[in-house]
Amino acid sequence: MTRAPRRATLAAIALTGVGALTLAACSSGGDTDTSSSGSEGSGGSEATTSTEFTYLGQTQNSTIVNTLTSLESGACSAAADGTPLVPDAIDGTTWDQQLQVLAGSDALSNMSMAAGTPSLMQDFIDAGLVLNLSEAFDELGVDGAVLPAAEATLKQLYQTDDLYALPTEYNIEGFWYNMDLFDQAGVEPPTTWSELEDAAAALDAAGIQPFIAAGSDGWPVTRLVGNYILRDLGADALQMVADGEASLTDPEYVAGADAVAALGDAGYFGPAAGSIDYNTAMNQFLTGGGAMFYMGSWALGNFNDPEQNQIGAENIGYFAFPEVEGGAGSISETPANAGIPVMFTTANYTDDIGEWVKCVAENYGNVALAESGQVTGFTVTETPADQSALTTMVQDEIASATGSVLWFEAAFTSEGTTVSQTNGGGLATGALSGAEFMELVQAANQG
Structure with missing residues (x-):
């Protein structure tokens, strides 16, 4: 069962005794402006905008940020117009500890690699820090962007009924x-x-x-x-x-x-x-x-x-x-397994960030496969002409899996x-x- 968000637990997530970590550059930069043009489709209220779309990853992994960079100049150029990608990276050896520090000060990036420990990710979900992607996809009209087997794996991993992370690998x-x-x-x-x-x-x-x-x-x-x-x-x-x-x-x-x-x-x-x-x-x-x-x-x-x-x-x-x-x-x-899942924060979530979420969901799988040969948990609509038979076989196995x-x-x-x-x-x-x-x-x- 999906846990009900409990924002009161936010302070408890902050790691004690970590020391003075220099994390100012990793803060979520999404300055929110609620005076912008247009209205949200569901509520009729004014749309909310952001001046940047921040991503935080590990220095040991370049595939995700490289894929996002390609999306910014390609399929996601419209989302990036006025809300450019601002990536950052920190060492992965203390990843969960540093995420806890950022969470404790409400400074998670708009998008980041998920916590490595499933129980910590569950704490973030409990505290309402992580975007419910099942709900967001429904609002954004991108149902079906994640393969059923990959979605089932992530729900099982975090013991939730809804989707809270995306599978950049599967x-x-x-x-x-x-x-x-x-x-x-x-x-x-x-x-x-x-x-x-x-x-x-x-x-x-x-x-x-x-x-x-x-x-x-x-x-x-x-x-x-x-x-x-x-x-x-x-x-x-x-x-x-x-x-x-x-x-x-x-x-x-x-x-x-x-x-x-x-x-x-x-x-x-x-x-x-x-x-x-x-x-x-x-x-x-x-x-x-x-x-x-x-x-x-x-x-x-x-x-x-x-x-x-x-x-x-x-x-x-x-x-x-x-x-x-x-x-x-x-x-x-x-x-x-979902390899390295990514999560989106609820803090500073705006219509502009939603455009990025939609575009990533619809296009990440195609770009990662074409540029890195990475099989993801996203639905793929474009297959590289030189794709190997083994890669095709794995895609077929994933697509036909009834459970994981x-x-x-x-x-x-x-x-x-x-x-x-x-x-x-x-x-x-x-x-x-x-x-x-x-x-x-x-x-x-x-x-």
Whole structure:
């Protein structure tokens, strides 16, 4: 259920003890002039104007601001006329802390990257700081600008009935596989967990490493645990843990970790899974060092780069995380994340800012895809002529998805997330049993 806005909580959001941060340049610049021309379509009152449209991002991310800059001089030039884009950036390593400081002084930019921690974003929504985009889209006439799967993912992430952020990325996750290696072992893409186990055994027997995973990073392994649980127990299984209605140490949850640990015990992740990082794992897959690679569609940039991809993009297939026989979940529920969502502040929201919101919603997906190859959660109406078949496949998967599920740690505490990802590699090497892993994570979540 969407939380009712509570502006009284605004002061509580300000982070205490942060120190004197120099954030004057990051304040929302939208000077509001209520004496301007025209009237609002719904109420007949005078339209409100702004002298600038401010955006705040992280210095580590240039894709969003580059896309906005292109929109300003292109599709959004009318919105920018009199209300130019004024971008700013701060370091992302303390992003949530600095957003809290800005929120506490009512100085959030008109548009900014959303809080990295879902619970903080929920606090902003509770305090009425973030624009309700479901309502705004209805008023602006842009219903349908966000793909249903992406909208569902964001609502699930923030536990709201309405949309409060836009998906500048949208990533599906699943197994990418080397078609040649599958052919060599005589296996087909599996649709059930038992078939996945059988395929791994056949690949191993053929002298082919079945799985590649960045065990030192942990999360590519814990994704498998979470997905097994969601397929087995249903899409709300991990939220039940977060709500205290279930425990990761319950036998039916341990079964998910045990299933992944069994793959590790069999040696299916290779002899050094615990020491392999993300870049090494990516290189291993793209040079033919293993058959199956669980990863998000953000890897398309690597797959579509012929210098990195030595096996050829035409040799990469994809299959959804398999069903667990007899489970309550469905293979149609796609593991997904919205990458880097962006939010709009309610403070200094004017008709001019609304024009920007409308234009971003209608055009961001086209420009990001054409200029950066970025698959977003927006409806795309223009496909680049040179778009790869893999990118088209991902778009089709997203468009046809009937539901989505979040990753294993999405509703965990920060400590629980750290402990999970630190120990995930132990499942891939056989160093930890499923029960041992779940006990560690459950204890960390309880703090």
